[in-house]
Amino acid sequence: MKKRKMIKIAGTAVVVLTSLYLLQRLLVPKYATDVVEGALIAEYYQEEKDHDVIFIGDCEVYENFSPAVLWEEYGINSYIRGSAQQLIWQSYYLLEDTLRYEKPKVVIFNVLSMQYNEPQREAYNRMTLEGMRWSVSKVNAIRASMTKDENFLDYVFPLLRYHSRWSEVGAEDVAGMFDTPKVSHNGYYMRVDVKPAENVPEGRILADYRFGDNAYDYLDRITKLCKENGITLILVKAPSLYPYWYEEWDAQMEDYAEENGLLYINFLELTEETGLDFSTDTYDAGLHLNLSGAEKITRYLGEVLVEKTGLPDRRGEEHLSEIWEEKIDAYEQEKEEQYEKINGSDDNGSASFCRMRG
Numbered sequence: 001m002k003k004r005k006m007i008k009i010a011g012t013a014v015v016v017l018t019s020l021y022l023l024q025r026l027l028v029p030k031y032a033t034d035v036v037e038g039a040l041i042a043e044y045y046q047e048e049k050d051h052d053v054i055f056i057g058d059c060e061v062y063e064n065f066s067p068a069v070l071w072e073e074y075g076i077n078s079y080i081r082g083s084a085q086q087l088i089w090q091s092y093y094l095l096e097d098t099l100r101y102e103k104p105k106v107v108i109f110n111v112l113s114m115q116y117n118e119p120q121r122e123a124y125n126r127m128t129l130e131g132m133r134w135s136v137s138k139v140n141a142i143r144a145s146m147t148k149d150e151n152f153l154d155y156v157f158p159l160l161r162y163h164s165r166w167s168e169v170g171a172e173d174v175a176g177m178f179d180t181p182k183v184s185h186n187g188y189y190m191r192v193d194v195k196p197a198e199n200v201p202e203g204r205i206l207a208d209y210r211f212g213d214n215a216y217d218y219l220d221r222i223t224k225l226c227k228e229n230g231i232t233l234i235l236v237k238a239p240s241l242y243p244y245w246y247e248e249w250d251a252q253m254e255d256y257a258e259e260n261g262l263l264y265i266n267f268l269e270l271t272e273e274t275g276l277d278f279s280t281d282t283y284d285a286g287l288h289l290n291l292s293g294a295e296k297i298t299r300y301l302g303e304v305l306v307e308k309t310g311l312p313d314r315r316g317e318e319h320l321s322e323i324w325e326e327k328i329d330a331y332e333q334e335k336e337e338q339y340e341k342i343n344g345s346d347d348n349g350s351a352s353f354c355r356m357r358g
Helices: 002-025 036-046 067-074 090-098 111-115 122-129 136-145 154-155 170-175 213-229 249-257 291-307 318-343
Strands: 053-056 076-084 106-110 232-237 263-266
Touching: 036 076, 036 122, 036 170, 053 090, 053 111, 067 076, 067 111, 067 291, 076 090, 090 111, 090 122, 090 136, 090 213, 090 291, 106 170, 106 213, 106 291, 111 213, 111 249, 122 170, 122 213, 136 154, 136 291, 232 291, 249 263
Parallel strands: 053 076, 053 106, 106 232, 232 263
Antiparallel strands: none
């Protein structure tokens, strides 16, 4: 009788735990058709880990650089580990997480997030952190990122956070419980529509232009982690016209790069060299580049990578070339589909979640 009772209890526990697991899978946002940026971090784990270059940073990397161009024109295998409003400590822990799987030759970090010295908003935290696989790096990233109203257990058991999503559950949630469609191309979020940059606001006067100690601490950690692993670190400022990039901020990055022997590229100062035209190369009035703009600055970056880091052209590697053949087919197919959609509609598409930040 005792044995039968224990089996019954164990069976009940299995049913309850399985039900809670399935319920959690159903209620957690899938980021497949709405706010797709939330799906970017998790997609990395589906890839073969043999990348020459890893990008880390916010929407200024995943919307402004195209790994497909780096491959097609330079034979450089790259991946973007970007996410909306990715804070610098999140970039550090994502890099730490990446090194569990592979060791790239080059890491490219976009410096816009230096403006943030403390946690910001839960919605952005979740779009970065929930996609990470569990590790010490993820635990530390959560602890460093939580706002005062957040609870660590809500990340461990997302059901606690999303139990009230019943009214929002749709076909996407059911279909994506175990298989979510890809939304990026090696981390790049494609947009082909055009909205010219007009009347871009100047930056407001700040009381203090100095980046915070916490931001500098994590930049030091990124620099140290790269040096310890023999990785070339490159700092970049993507050519987004807004949020405003102050001359005082730029000077600090130039000084930091010089002091630490790093290359710093400010693409805002290279519009002539890259051929950028903000009347045709942005889809949201200068906040981010569209496909045309992203491909232009990626070509410039590719030349820099070949010249400054000596990355080899790997297009002669049969297995990698086969992988990229499929990726390029998907890239061209989405490009064609987006152009067809635009030509058949006056709608310029949905706004990027990243650019809706306050």
